[in-house]
Amino acid sequence: MAAAGGMVGLSKLAQESGLALPTIHRLVRTLVDLGYVRQEPSRQYSLGPRLIRLGESASHLLGTWSRPHLTRLVDAVGESANLAMLDVDQIVYVAQVQSRHSMRMFTEVGRRVHPHCTAVGKAVLAHLPPDDVQALLQRTGMPAQTEHTITDPAMFAQVLDRVRVQGYAMDDGEQEVGVCCVAVPVLGTTNPLAISVSGPAPRMTNEVVQRAVPLLHRAAEELARELAP
Structure with a gap:
């Protein structure tokens, strides 16, 4: 996500990681819940504020x-x-x-x-x-x-x-x-x-x-x- 400029879609994450799309979706939702990733109005995902700490x-x-x-x-x-x-x-x-x-x-x-x-x-x-x-x-x-x-x-x-x-x-x-x-x-x-x-x-x-x-x-x-x- 950082290498993509801080914002990326699920399909791109799946492609780059080699993981299945459902797996990526589950992992990203967990990161969103923890504050390390956030979902943008565009439905893409970006780095979250907890990463600063x-x-x-x-x-x-x-x-x-x-x-x-x-x-x-x-x-x-x-x-x-x-x-x-x-x-x-x-x-x-x-x-x-x-x-x-x-x-x-x-x-x-x-x-x-x-x-x-x-x-x-x-x-x-x-x-x-x-x-x-x-x-x-x-x-x-x-x-x-x-x-x-x-x-x-x-x-x-x-x-x-x-x-x-x-x-x-x-x-x-x-x-x-x-x-x-x-x-x-x-x-x-x-x-x-x-x-x-x-x-x-x-x-x-x-x-x-x-x-x-x-x-x-x-x-x-x-x-x-x-x-x-």
């Missing part, structure tokens, strides 16, 4: 589980560490531990951004099917956040190829001028996640990035094991 609880738990890993990254690299998730067509930041520097990057938990202009977004998209990535980019339109934002789908596809080869993604002023970020994916989890280190561009030197990458991979692998379904 579930989502908030899951996000809080994810932030709690990831915090020790983010803290170790901050201690080792000296810059802010973030955990982000792909939610439909946007990247949402679900956890952060800030740098101890007086001048630091602050990304509030819950903030939503376009994936094409962030390191975490590139890290996630690089491990999705190319057709799904192109469809997402068509829906979002790839707006330019700064003069450095990549807005050409073909060029962006080349960037994702490079991300897959080198094992990490970079954002150098593409979301915010003067901010640099390096990220790796958290593979094998139910939801597409990425973990990153970000800071002011003058401090995020190549030496810092190369030191951060193996630490990010280690944190991503440890977190993936904890979140494995």
